[in-house]
Amino acid sequence: MISSYGELDDTAVAVTxxxxxxxxxRDLYGRRLARIDKGGGDFATTADAEAEKAILGVVRAARPDDAVLGEESGRQGSAGAARQWLVDPLCGTLNYAVGNMLVAVNVALRGGAAAVADPFAGEVFRTDGTKAWVRREDGADTLLEPTPATGLVDVNLDPPFPNAPGFRAVDLLAHPGFAERFRPRVVSTTLALTWVAAGRRAAYVTDGGDLSHSVHFAAGIALCRAAGCVVTGIDGAPVGQGGRGLVAAADAETHRQLMSLIAGPNQG
Incomplete structure (x- = not known):
């Protein structure tokens, strides 16, 4: 099986x-797992480390000349490599550690294919960089089609908040206009980005800096873009170097409404 990985295209490598x-x-869920302290209240578990090892095993076998940036193991491979894979083996570690199944496994080729697996729903979201699909446990493939119909907006409330006081997610939720148009959700995992791409959420909002090449966000951003979502920073600028956070909206009108709330008086 390992020897055949090199025959896969980039999308298949990401999915595998x-x-x-x-x-x-999934196999380690519910077990008593050792915690690896990262400081500031952040930590990883044995599941994070073992999942990353499994992911890297596939990527190294399929693309031995590519570099990899893993959340747990850091940067590996040649510094001059033309291609780099971004790996977040368990997005939602705190959820997972307390028995919450809302987690994601993120794998993205920088500027290319990407996949996000939901270990417990049995779904794998993928993109080849132009279109995006979800494959369910029954093997059925569905093209991702974003829609704002749910009116649900996921907002990341986890620190740090680098753009405060100019932008604070809690202020966005407290804005009277937000409750008139949307309903908030907080899942604390970038799995929410796949839901925007799939039409299960109207939008996703998070603070931060440049998230385009983040191991946490790269795969979800790639899916949203390929599905046709509007993806910008919280200032409306393109996501990238010098960027500020992330707004991924199902359509232009939802994005416009959220940007008007973010720029409102309650946002400083």
């Missing part, structure tokens, strides 16, 4: 790697 990580996350 994400599934390998998801298998580990």
């Amino acid at each position: 790697a994400a599934r390998a990580g998801a298998d580990v996350v």
Whole structure:
């Protein structure tokens, strides 16, 4: 099986790697796991580390000349490599550690294919960089089609908040106009980005800096863009170097409404 990985295209590599990580996350769920302290209240578990090993095993076998940036193992491969894979083996570690199944496994080729696996729903979201699909446990493929119909907006409330006081997510939720148009959700995992791409959420909002090449966000951003979502920073500028956070909206009108709330008086 390992020897055949090199025959896969980039999308298939991303999907195979994400599934390998998801298998580990699912198998270790509910066990007493060692915690690896990262400081500031952040930590990883044995599941994070083992899932990353499984993902890297696939990527290295399929693309030995590519570099990899893993959340747990850091940067590996040649510094001059033309291609880099971004790996977040368990997005939602705190959820997972307390028995919450809302987690994601993220694998993305920088500027290319990407996959996000939901270990417990049995879904794998993928993109080849132009279109995006979800494959369910029954093997059925569905093209991702964003829609604002739910009116649900996921907002990341986890620190740090680098753009405060100019932007604070809690202020967005407190804005009277927000409740008139949307309903908030907080899942604390970038799985929410796949839901925007799939039409299960109207939008996703998070603070931060440049998230385009983040191991946490790259795969979800790629899916949203390929599905046709409007993706910008919280200032409306393109996501990228010098960027500020992320707004991924199902359509232009939802994005416009959210930007008007973010720029409102309650946002400083």
